[in-house]
Amino acid sequence: MSETVYSPAPKELIGPTAYLTAAARAFESQRPDRLFNDPWAASLAGHEGEKRFATVEDQGGSIIVRTRFFDEWLLHIANEQGLRQIVLPAAGLDTRAFRLDWPPETRFFELDQPLILDYKEAILKVHQASPRCVRIPVMIDLTLPDWETALLQAGFNPTQPSAWLIEGLLFYLPFEQSHHLFERISRLTASNSWIGFDAIHSEMIRSPRTQARIERLARSGAPWIGAIDDPVALLASLGWEATWVSSGRKGYEYGRAVFPFIPQEGLTPETERLYHMLVTARRK
Numbered sequence: 001m002s003e004t005v006y007s008p009a010p011k012e013l014i015g016p017t018a019y020l021t022a023a024a025r026a027f028e029s030q031r032p033d034r035l036f037n038d039p040w041a042a043s044l045a046g047h048e049g050e051k052r053f054a055t056v057e058d059q060g061g062s063i064i065v066r067t068r069f070f071d072e073w074l075l076h077i078a079n080e081q082g083l084r085q086i087v088l089p090a091a092g093l094d095t096r097a098f099r100l101d102w103p104p105e106t107r108f109f110e111l112d113q114p115l116i117l118d119y120k121e122a123i124l125k126v127h128q129a130s131p132r133c134v135r136i137p138v139m140i141d142l143t144l145p146d147w148e149t150a151l152l153q154a155g156f157n158p159t160q161p162s163a164w165l166i167e168g169l170l171f172y173l174p175f176e177q178s179h180h181l182f183e184r185i186s187r188l189t190a191s192n193s194w195i196g197f198d199a200i201h202s203e204m205i206r207s208p209r210t211q212a213r214i215e216r217l218a219r220s221g222a223p224w225i226g227a228i229d230d231p232v233a234l235l236a237s238l239g240w241e242a243t244w245v246s247s248g249r250k251g252y253e254y255g256r257a258v259f260p261f262i263p264q265e266g267l268t269p270e271t272e273r274l275y276h277m278l279v280t281a282r283r284k
Contacts (some may be wrong), residue, residue: 017222018092018116021168023049024060025067035068035254037099043123044093061258062276065247066198068254069278070165071100077163077194078103085162087111087151090142090169093120102133109156111147114139148188158188166197173226179234186238193283195240201273202227209260210274231279242281246272
């Protein structure tokens with residue numbers, strides 16, 4: 001049987017969604033009570049990002065909350081558990097290699113299409129930005145079946161623990177492709193490695209509370225189709241121990257309300273399915 005080719009999203013969608021994420025991070029960085037500071041996000045977002053951000057009803061709340069959550073998570077496991085390999089598949093316009101304080105000898109692998117990484121390189125060069133770790137861009141089209149080989153050739157060591165962050169991607173993929181991606185990552189990771197990602201429950205796609213947004217995303221050409229109803233069980237089947245928290249709950253903790261704006265006292269196991277799940281898992 002031939003191997004399924006992993007396709008992260010139609011190529012025309014990767015750029016616009018990356019711009020939107022950068023625009024949300026730029027918006028948050030301007031606040032006096034900001035949850036993080038991304039000084040390059042506005043330039044990376046450009047006009048395309050500003051245009052898309054203007055149509056987001058919650059001012060990018062879910063993007064902002066997940067950014068802060070995964071910032072904290074990555075720094076915690078890097079500092080407390082000594083992980084020195086960080087991998088971002090579909091890295092987009094992320095600048096964590098530049099804006100976070102990494103322990104010495106941290107190697108930060110960014111995987112994405114050449115067009116995306118070249119654009120980011122050009123913007124960051126204009127700003128004379130310097131990474132705070134050993135940053136290793138891996139220019140590879142993730143629709144191709146050999147991205148693991150490219151990562152290994154770039155210096156990734158599969159015998160050492162690593163941390164993987166998949167952000168803002170999986171809800172654009174059919175479940176089968178997400179499962180296949182986790183299988184491939186699992187083959188590359190040693191014990192005591194970690195993985196983090198954001199996912200959505202199928203209830204979020206079909207609930208009347210979120211239907212207007214789901215339909216608007218579909219009309220914009222970026223439909224959410226990839227539900228992962230039980231990420232804990234999915235990852236357990238591949239040798240990981242996972243937990244998750246909703247972006248709605250973390251939003252109240254951070255002081256940033258997140259669509260669909262359910263009051264904090266109304267958050268239950270059922271209503272939290274209407275928010276992004278922020279998942280972290282450790283390799284057994």
